[in-house]
Amino acid sequence: MTRPSSYKSTGGLLRIVRAFGYSLQGLGAAWRHEAAFRQETLLAAILIPLGLWLGNTAIERLLLAGVLVLVLVVELLNSAIEALADAISTEHHPLLGRAKDVGSAAVLLVLILTGAVWIAVLAPRWWPS
Template identity: 60%
Template sequence: MTTSHSPFKSKGGLARLFKALRYSAQGLAAAFRHEAAFRQELLLAVVMTPMAFWLGRNPIETMMLLGTLVLLLIVELLNSAMEALADAITLEPHPLVGRAKDLGSAAVMLTILLGAAVWVCVALRL
């Protein structure tokens, strides 16, 4: 039985790890260069990271606060990736492309609301 593999998939090993790290760094650089929302959220994370260590009463609370910041960046990266892919497919208005972009935006909004709720709960000692 012959299985076909994508020519873009690597074979594995240490070289694959280094390529994956390079691709990840390129993705972060592209997000910083091209995505205003990512830059704003990254600035928010940089400013709020020291506050997480100050507000958190124990390592769990501190990690929860930091986790919400990282989660927001992750969701924004996924949203930006989806928007870039949608724009590569078509720049013409299309109901499914519009829905996909709205869904990505909703995911970012829910992540922001979750993060705000966690930060308020920790800050108010709830």
């Protein structure tokens, strides 16, 4: 039988409160140290209310706002990968470089998806078929 890790919490309400605090610390760190996260957050702060206003149905509103939240989520994961890679070594290593490039590619793909969703939802209103 394996022993539980001393680094893992045991659960309960205190764990939830601590996890929430760690999440806020992560958001703060991303805001302080990641220019891309700041830019995407500011863009989301403008576009999410716009998407909620432009969406005609709950599904459209969810799609328009949800993909913007997804951009932030993927950017946070990319930033975590980059920070971890830099903590391991700041010297060039092909696998660390690949990890950073793959994280960046994930952000690119979600940005393309975001543009496609916004076009798919909004374009038919201005260019009916």
